[in-house]
Amino acid sequence: MPESLSFQEELAARLRFYRDLGIYDLYRREGQSSAGAVAANNEEFVLTEQSIPMPTRAEAPDHSPALQMIREDIGDCTRCVLHKQGRKQIVFGTGNPEADIMFIGEAPGADEDEQGVPFVGRAGQLLNNMITAMGIRREDVYIANIIKCRPPGNRTPERDECETCSPFLMRQIETIKPKIIVALGAVAAKTLLGVNDAMANLRGRIYDFRNTKLAVTYHPAYLLRDPRQKKEAWKDLQMVMKHLGMPLPNKD
Numbered sequence: 160m161p162e163s164l165s166f167q168e169e170l171a172a173r174l175r176f177y178r179d180l181g182i183y184d185l186y187r188r189e190g191q192s193s194a195g196a197v198a199a200n201n202e203e204f205v206l207t208e209q210s211i212p213m214p215t216r217a218e219a220p221d222h223s224p225a226l227q228m229i230r231e232d233i234g235d236c237t238r239c240v241l242h243k244q245g246r247k248q249i250v251f252g253t254g255n256p257e258a259d260i261m262f263i264g265e266a267p268g269a270d271e272d273e274q275g276v277p278f279v280g281r282a283g284q285l286l287n288n289m290i291t292a293m294g295i296r297r298e299d300v301y302i303a304n305i306i307k308c309r310p311p312g313n314r315t316p317e318r319d320e321c322e323t324c325s326p327f328l329m330r331q332i333e334t335i336k337p338k339i340i341v342a343l344g345a346v347a348a349k350t351l352l353g354v355n356d357a358m359a360n361l362r363g364r365i366y367d368f369r370n371t372k373l374a375v376t377y378h379p380a381y382l383l384r385d386p387r388q389k390k391e392a393w394k395d396l397q398m399v400m401k402h403l404g405m406p407l408p409n410k411d
Contacts, residue, residue: 223256225334229327233307239323241308247272252303252331259403261301261337262286263328264378265346266316272309277302282379286343289379293396294405301335303328305350321350329369337371339399344378362395365402374399 230251236242250267253276262278270280278286287297306316306324332340342348348361351373358377366373376395377388397407 223334226252226256226331229330229334232330233327236308239308239320241306241310241320244311246308248275249307250275250277250304250309251307252301253277254297254301255299256301256335258299258301258335259338260295260299260399261303261332261335261340262290262343263340263347263351264302264304264343266304266306266313267309268313268380269309277304278379281383285379285382289392289396292393292408293400294408301331301337303331305347316346321346325350332369332371338403339365339372339374340368341396341399342373342375344381347378348375362391363398365398372402374402 230249233249233251236249246267250271254261264278264282264286267277268280268282270283271277277283286302290297290300305321305328307327308324310316310320340351342351345358345361348358349355351368352361352366352375354361358375361375362377364374366375374395377392382389382392400407
């Protein structure tokens with residue numbers, strides 16, 4: 160009971176602080192459902208036509224008060240130019256707030272901007288498949304992006320946009336405390352590691368990162384464009400599984 164009262168007092172103080180700054184629009188949006196489809200085997204990740212529904216905000220809420228507070232801090236963000244370049248809403252993150260594995264991509268796309276949930280389009284279906292191949296479920300992990308607004312035309316995020324949005328992502332990481340982060344694609348890897356190098360050089364090792372570990376693999380959208388790299392991505396995921404002591408699937 161004292162912990163609950165302490166949290167309520169802290170929240171009330173924070174809300175008073177926002178009101179003093181003239182910030183009143185702290186709210187939670189309701190979600191809408193969407194269907195996706197995936198299947199998996201040990202060698203590559205395959206999109207299929209029929210499968211289970213994709214998660215939505217209603218199905219996979221963030222129960223952590225600390226994560227909710229970060230979302231409230233973001234508000235209806237106008238900190239960079241993306242808020243006036245056609246984005247519909249903030250795409251915060253979804254999944255288990257105590258996840259061992261956190262996947263971080265680049266930016267929301269059109270489907271994500273529509274639904275407010277990261278990785279729900281075709282790339283999200285493939286990410287689901289990758290997670291399933293690891294022997295776990297999407298709801299067991301946490302999924303987010305470097306930036307939380309869709310860039311116009313799905314262009315690559317600008318450096319200043321990443322720098323503006325990254326502090327909120329760092330707070331999410333500090334709250335979730337994953338045992339390992341999987342950076343999906345070059346933008347995520349370079350932004351998190353603070354380096355400018357080719358994916359071929361960034362993959363294949365485990366990095367120390369903010370009191371946790373980090374691995375790099377290809378973005379699912381890239382794998383859709385070049386399916387030949389799926390086996391390489393699977394090697395990266397197996398490296399993550401081995402690091403966590405997860406059982407590796409037997410080959411047929």
